[in-house]
Amino acid sequence: MKKCITLAQGNGGAENHALIKELFWRHLGNDILDRGEDAAVLKALERPAFTTDSFTVSPLFFPGGDIGKLSVCGTCNDLAMMGAQPRYLSLSVVIEEGFEVRSLEKIVRSLKKELALNDALVVSGDTKVVPRGSVDGLFITTSGIGELQGEGIGIKAIRPGDAIIVSRDIGRHGAAIFAAREGMELESALESDCASLWPQVAALLEAGIQPHALRDATRGGLAAVLNEWAEANALCIEIDEEEIPISDEVRGICELLGFEPAFLANEGTFVLALDPADVPLALEILEAFPGGEAAMRIGEVKGEYPGKVVLNSPWGTRRFLDWPTGELLPRIC
């Protein structure tokens, strides 16, 4: 195969077939995909959950992950957050002409690795090559089907008195991407939190914990999840600022650029609303996972300011934690 992707490799002909066979099938192959039919024929799942997501990230390779890992984590995590075990994924890749085959292979390998962690399979796929300049390197879309394992998990199940937990320290993905994009020379080894969350969710469910709601804090960060929950239920979520776990590196980047950690994206951090009685066990389980040492109970659901998130400062003042808005821009001075 050539060193760089050419338009011919997206033409639907021999070159296209070779690319799919030699690259995608070789790494991702399985009984269903290998049949090479137009549609994957699946065994019926009892209670299927279905989701889709597109991934664009710059740079494509960042500390702690790459777009391949991200595109599996993202879709599998959406399933996991409903208490569904990821099972089957589709994979659609739009590649810019001239993209290096070596990088593409690296991305596919990383996809494969992450699929294994979820015990999920790619059963259907598509590849397009577009002229230089039409996409920024490579875009990936994945859709996923999973099988519901948990009972009654969803935004509407949140109720007053629920405790709010975060599964680890926040803001890593956003901060790592910013640092990588802006070419800041970081002395510290700040890595994205990019990870699959099904193993954590499975462990919680197996231990008999029934979370009321789960949500991975992706774009918009912790602030977006909490505001969404508060608004959807006309409840007030009250958070203790001091309890929010944030690493020194993330805090440092936020200080420099004037960001709030709660607005930064995460790719392997989730928020749980659950019965306060379940908190100690849930924390114990989360702590066993990488990064989970930082898992914390950060607040609870109340009724005082319906639809709002209130942040209590350690010196006794209170304010709203608002929705993040617009593009994150660094402060001027």
Next chain:
Amino acid sequence: MNLTLKNLYDDFRDPKTIRALAELIHQESEGLERPVNIMEVCGGHTHTIMKYGLKQLLPEKIRFIHGPGCPVCIMPKERIDHAYILARQPDVILVTLGDMIKVPGSRGSLQQARSEGADVRFVYSPLDALKIARENPGKSVIFFAIGFETTTPMTAALIRRAEDLGVKNLLYHINHVTVPEVMRELIDSRDEHIDSYNNRIDAFIGPSHVSVIAGAKIYREFPERYGRPVVVSGFEPVDVMEGVLMLVRQFTQGRRELEIQYKRSVTMEGNLAAQRQIDEVFEKRGLFKWRGLGNIPHSALKLLEAYAHLDAEKVYAEILPVEEIEDHKLCICGDILRGMAEPTECQVFGTACTPSKPLGSCMVSSEGACAAYYKYGDLLK
């Protein structure tokens, strides 16, 4: 870059220290005969006060007036139009800092220009503009320079460096403004507007970053000529609380002085080398229009005549309109920037005007007063 910045903020957000300062301010204010109105000139302080809920810790006798101190907030529409027009010229890359790209002019914001195909980029440091100019030799790169005394030396450094390197395709649109002139304007101007103004400014909190460069000395006239004390303070909650305490003490002890709270890096004289650098490329403008405040003499900088060929305002003079543009009728940014009104007094605050759809610049800049009120609310007062 060293990211062990922990000590940079830890001590200055220490809950015990903040509480203790609040306690001291309460005790000290008992000796005040009447309430004190403190204007924080800079939006950075407004932001600290709102974000950390400091008002909630202070006695009623201490009132904050939010000042005009944000270079984004005070940028008049005609100059944003300049940026917009320049950005839309063929083969031009317009470069500016952060929030500026969100501010709407009369034709649109730079963000809109970008979505319409213009090449608009924001940078963290003016020196990044040099890199962009060198990487794009076939294009004209225009640096739309904004900021107070704080960012001026960086623009000066950029200009000198580009000269030294013989970079020919980098031009500048200069919008640097200076703090003391606008403070003087707020005290001095006595139009019918100001007479209806019941929030007399008793004292100022001066922004530390401005004085790191320009020195605390730029505020000398306020205690001396106007009897208004000034304390130059940092931006952390502990800094602001300590600054307030220092001001209250001046009042209870009958002093009117210029003091520095932020001794960590502010001196009376400031950074003389940086000041020299500024003087080598800039001079004062006769007049500069501030949004909501009107024309203020000598309150901004422009390039020296020797650099006229790099001055985008001159090079593109033919296509840059000079007429003044009115602000939105309902928007009371002007009164807010003068300390005459609070954001919540604006009819459209939080309804027709929100951070995602701002009518006025006070809502656009993340450090504008309206944005701070909208974002953090104010639960207790």
